Amino acid sequence: MEYEDLNKQIGNKLRYIRKRRGLSLEETAARTGVSKPMLGQIERGISNPTVGTLWKIANGLHVAFSTFIESERPDVQYIDYDRLEVLQGEQGTFHVKPVIPKNTETPFEVYYIELDAQDEYFSQAHPEGVEEYLFLTEGELEVHIKGRSYVLKTGDALRFKANHDHTYRNKSNHMARCTMIIYYSSS
Template sequence: MKELNILIGQNLKSIRKSQNLSLDEAAAATGVSKPMLGQIERGKSNPTVTTLWKIATGLKVPFSEFMKEPELDYQFVSPIDLEPVMECGENMKIYTMFPYNDNFEILYVDLEPGCVHPSPKHPNEVEEYIFVIEGILRVKIGRESMVLKKGEALRFRANVDHEYSNLESVKCRFQNINVYHKKL
């Protein structure tokens, strides 16, 4: 986390600019002097809670906006840092790499040798995309059955019962992307 006074200053400047206010206009709206606002924006002053409340009230923003970390244009995720959902005893581990967002979710799945996981049909608008990273995966879709090897992929409408199986003697790892064509 950045030093708090730097973070507050950057957020204040961003808020002021998003409202198209000059320092003079912000000072008039908040009752905090132009030199003080400038010092806060440059991270040269550590404002008191009272001063921040005056600024928040004058600019009509929540108090916590000044302490908000900026959103990044990227997000790093590793299954090592995630707690998996267990199925089939502990023979199936599902890691939610990116939870439901707008219309999709991305899962990382480990199937131990011998694991067979039946999955009931999903609503008509759900498609699944499977990409095998390691091992061999048998996927049964309705009555159809196919075998996917490392590097192979499959897309299907998930509105039928389907099943994932690892009938090999080594772990199978695959990525599962679920796309919801209708918002939940």
Template sequence: MNSIQMQIAENLRNIRKLRGYSYDQLANVTGVSKGMLSQIEKGESSPTVNTLWKIANGLQVSFSSLVEESVPTVSVVRLGEKEPLTEDNELYQVFPYFPFDSSKQFEIYYIELLPGCVHTSSRHHGHIEEYVLICEGEATLTINADKYILQKGDAMKFIANHTHTYANDTMQKSSLYLIIYYS
């Protein structure tokens, strides 16, 4: 069995089990015989593109969700292996940890604010929430004209539809996690 055939078998099996479908139920929603579905899941048959489209449409999933490699159940991100994006004379350093995933609607960053950093972010369009968790040091967030001083262990959330500023007014590095949620 080739690797794409194995991937299709695994993905179909996972989707069917997640939905709690029997082969009869799966055959009913896809229009593909239960014998063929069973063979595909066991890796005994290599389905045609047309058959895969029938399955995808019946399950109301993307075609690629049947053929893509599954996402690992564990992902480890090591700060030392990440290259930061920098702004404001490198006083603002952003480490992308988990990029946006449309199925989850959020992304996660680790950010370092070096002493003297003042980083202004333009307002975001739509209903976007930012969640900030301070890891070390102190950060001042300004949203509109309101200032919030957060220290290690503090957290806040806000709707990011206004210009907002992240600043480090101290002489020590500050770090934080930023979760951006797209509702």
């Protein structure tokens, strides 16, 4: 899928959700903290929204992040790593590859995450009931949650309730890579 196609898909999903809920762009902006002009550009498929912007929209509308990128679920699905789309963080140093999107059949979504050397990424709190599972596959990653730091080395894992702001920090001189599962409880 090309960036243009992904942008159009994200825009179409956003417009569908907004209209289904009877929300104006202004009301959606108030709920999400994303400006009305930016929402309009996203809906028209002319803006390439950052990971942070999509999280704000997802949280404000109380939908899974992957809602904007999900497609129909086949019985068997082969996922070619080299063909996965990359979503960038605000500074372009936090790279997200959506692997398995959440849909009506799965209460979770899976991502490959890369964080450049000597960089960090701040994530706003997710809605109540959302948990994150991190599996560090390469490098070292420090995760800050509720005033505590957890240092993960290659092979380590971390699970946490994600309804608090959290920060991922790579203090090393090498790329940090992990697999992230975001689980949405049924409550």
